[in-house]
Amino acid sequence: MMKNNEDLKTKLTPMQYKVTQEDATEPPFQNDLWNFFEEGLYVDIVSGEALFHSRDKFESNCGWPSFSKPLNEESVIEKTDKSNFMVRTEVRSAEGDSHLGHVFPDGPKPTGLRYCINSASLKFIPVSELEKEGYGKYAAHFNNGKV
Template sequence: MTRISKTDEQWREALSHDEFMVTRRKATERAFTGRYWDTVDMGIYRCVCCGTPLFASDTKFDAGCGWPSYFEPLDPANVREETDTSHGMIRTEVLCNVCDAHLGHVFPDGPPPTGLRYCINSLSLVFEPADET
């Protein structure tokens, strides 16, 4: 896996202000406001920073939380988990394993088969619709 590293200036040039704040500064978009929280189309969700494929639409489910939620990553090698102790909580942060973009958090309250809920900011993703041919 080839890692991608850029300066803050390079990331700011490549991303919108809000995408930069979420992916590079670990901000969180407001619930029910993201571009993909209610998307039901078939396709692949990629990292907005580097294009790495992260989640497939067939693992997306309505968690009722207002963020896109998935029960597993497309390829576990493409995401990394770290302990997040910010805001007086202990959570598991999910990052892109290629460019270190903050994606969101994973919780143990998802559906079968994994029981996991990858709660991901829409601003950290770009959707690639499935080819309909």
């Protein structure tokens, strides 16, 4: 998918643009999804690619949404990030190439991973809206397939 930066600047908020396109990090505890726990999907704000399931979200007290795993392994790409005098593993969306956040080895079992993701890179799709928003194929992941 080819991104048009001018279109993205009008589609996204300034924070969403900075995070997804310029690899910024939003402030902890001051974002929409860090303590949000409704059932649904989290998708890339740029491409709409489904990234995370609400059942894999957990409270990590880090100030950003945290997930134990992506919805599909191929949906996220891991890259070495040596910025800010640290070595971390950055995660980006495969389809949209959006900067999402970082993954750390301090999460819950069984994966032991914590995908620490910027709210600004995500759009939440509640279960009741999956069909309407074009994510009907994921309805079976919730309530035994009953939306």
